[in-house]
Amino acid sequence: MAVYTDINEVDLKAFLAEYEAGDLLSFKGIAEGVENSNFLLHTSTDPLILTLYEKRVDKNDLPFFLGLMHHLAERGLSCPLPLPRRDGALLGELSGRPAALISFLEGMWLRKPEARHCREVGVALARMHVAGRDFAIRRPNALSLDGWQDLWAKSKDRADEVEPGLEAEVGDEMAFLGTHWPKDLPDGVIHADLFPDNVFFLGDDLSGLIDFYFACNDLLAYDLAIGLNAWCFEKDGAYNITKGKAMIEGYQSVRPLLDAEVDALPVLCRGSALRFFLTRLYDWLMTPEGALVVKKDPLEYLKKLRFHRAIENSTEYGLTP
Ligand SMILES: Nc1ncnc2c1ncn2[C@@H]1O[C@H](COP(=O)(O)OP(=O)(O)O)[C@@H](O)[C@H]1O
Numbered sequence: 001m002a003v004y005t006d007i008n009e010v011d012l013k014a015f016l017a018e019y020e021a022g023d024l025l026s027f028k029g030i031a032e033g034v035e036n037s038n039f040l041l042h043t044s045t046d047p048l049i050l051t052l053y054e055k056r057v058d059k060n061d062l063p064f065f066l067g068l069m070h071h072l073a074e075r076g077l078s079c080p081l082p083l084p085r086r087d088g089a090l091l092g093e094l095s096g097r098p099a100a101l102i103s104f105l106e107g108m109w110l111r112k113p114e115a116r117h118c119r120e121v122g123v124a125l126a127r128m129h130v131a132g133r134d135f136a137i138r139r140p141n142a143l144s145l146d147g148w149q150d151l152w153a154k155s156k157d158r159a160d161e162v163e164p165g166l167e168a169e170v171g172d173e174m175a176f177l178g179t180h181w182p183k184d185l186p187d188g189v190i191h192a193d194l195f196p197d198n199v200f201f202l203g204d205d206l207s208g209l210i211d212f213y214f215a216c217n218d219l220l221a222y223d224l225a226i227g228l229n230a231w232c233f234e235k236d237g238a239y240n241i242t243k244g245k246a247m248i249e250g251y252q253s254v255r256p257l258l259d260a261e262v263d264a265l266p267v268l269c270r271g272s273a274l275r276f277f278l279t280r281l282y283d284w285l286m287t288p289e290g291a292l293v294v295k296k297d298p299l300e301y302l303k304k305l306r307f308h309r310a311i312e313n314s315t316e317y318g319l320t321p
């Protein structure tokens, strides 16, 4: 459950009065999500999402996130649009938290995506990369090599509680990625968290992308690696090459990969698997018992990392040579 901060009707009405958003009819907390508190509002005009930004989100990053959604929506990408207040600001405050109203996106996320959906995701991801090219604000990826080191420093002493031998294995992986991480690949704005719960479909048609709160500037092919990890493994841990091929082909139908990006894919997939392993491990170890949030399994990402370590050639992801 992700409602960390409670709101009340009186404060919410005062908050809404700063917007041209109609009259409040009802509101309820949304159980899904991990990072922020989200509420669905029904008003006399349109349904809206209210997001209260919680402590892991740096307030200084909010102009990037909200500005990016605006920028992408203007360029035709289907994503939520932040509503401006009467004074033009995209951000207000509610219950002591920075807060924004964003448009409600129709659709639902797929619990059992198939190859055709993975293809749609590849297309949308590449479109986002193209649409983000001229976005003016920059935000370095806080969860790249240095961020991984910080997370690991906070977790490694207790890593073997989760699985014996983890401290040594992950330590070796961090060292490998530190020396082999690609530097000269095309970069730009990436979503950085394009998991199934952040992509909405109406029937089989992709209706939009949400949750831009990890978006940043980084290697574009790294975003594809995140997508392969998040969408193309089955529950039993097996990589589904049909889904991988579909996602890569969808991506390349909009933005063909350079040879150097293709060659780097196994390392990028390893980095992506490590990144989600590390945040999940940190949350697994540090989230207090009884906290109202569903902890995600770090070992799922360790298994993916081991799979990528055994890859010898990017064709094993479904890329056509
Ligand atoms: N613009 C939106 N339109 C419709 N539903 C949304 C929208 N934004 C968020 N949601 C709902 O809120 C849930 C959590 O949102 P998300 O941005 O993923 O939260 P978090 O950043 O806390 O992980 C989503 O799974 C979805 O159900």
Ligand SMILES: N[C@@H](CCOP(=O)(O)O)C(=O)O
Binding pocket: 032, 033, 034, 035, 193, 195, 197, 198, 211, 276, 279, 280, 296
């Ligand atoms: N996708 C991440 C966790 C972040 O959750 P989200 O609700 O913000 O997408 C993971 O699976 O570890």
